[in-house]
Amino acid sequence: VNNPFCGDEFHIQLRVSDGSVSQVGINGRGCAISQASASLLAELVEGKSYAEVKAAVDSVRRLLKGEEVTEEEQDILGDIEALGGVRKFPVRIKCALLSWVGLDDALTDHLKK
Structure with a gap:
């Protein structure tokens, strides 16, 4: 996945088995926000269904x-909540979401097979 606006680019590899993500590999380059988010x-997500x-x-x-994010979701997200401050900078939201969009796309592609 890439963000043409700032040059962030990541390659996401998943190992999936028995209905869960057993391993995640992320390679690439990007700004501090996109790297932290990745x-x-x-x-x-490792070990999650x-x-x-x-x-x-x-x-x-x-x-x-x-x-709105529920308290239960906040507990699940843990340290990711620290990225919430980027919402004040709409252009940076794309940086923070890049790896998540890539993960979602990769998982969707896998489930279609």
Whole structure:
């Protein structure tokens, strides 16, 4: 996935088995926000079921766009909540969401197979 506005680019690799994401590999380059977000993504989704990953992606999108996130979702997201400050800078939301969009796309592609 890439963000043509600022040059962020990541390659996301997933190892999936038995309905869950067993490993996540992320390579690439980008700004501090996109790198931090990608790192937090890898920590959060490893070992999670497809449904849990999809729910996390949805929660992160809502968090970064300034929409309501439940207390339970906040607990699940953990340190990712620190990225919530980017919502004040709309151009940076794309940076923070880049790896999450890539993960969502990769998982969707996998489920179509």
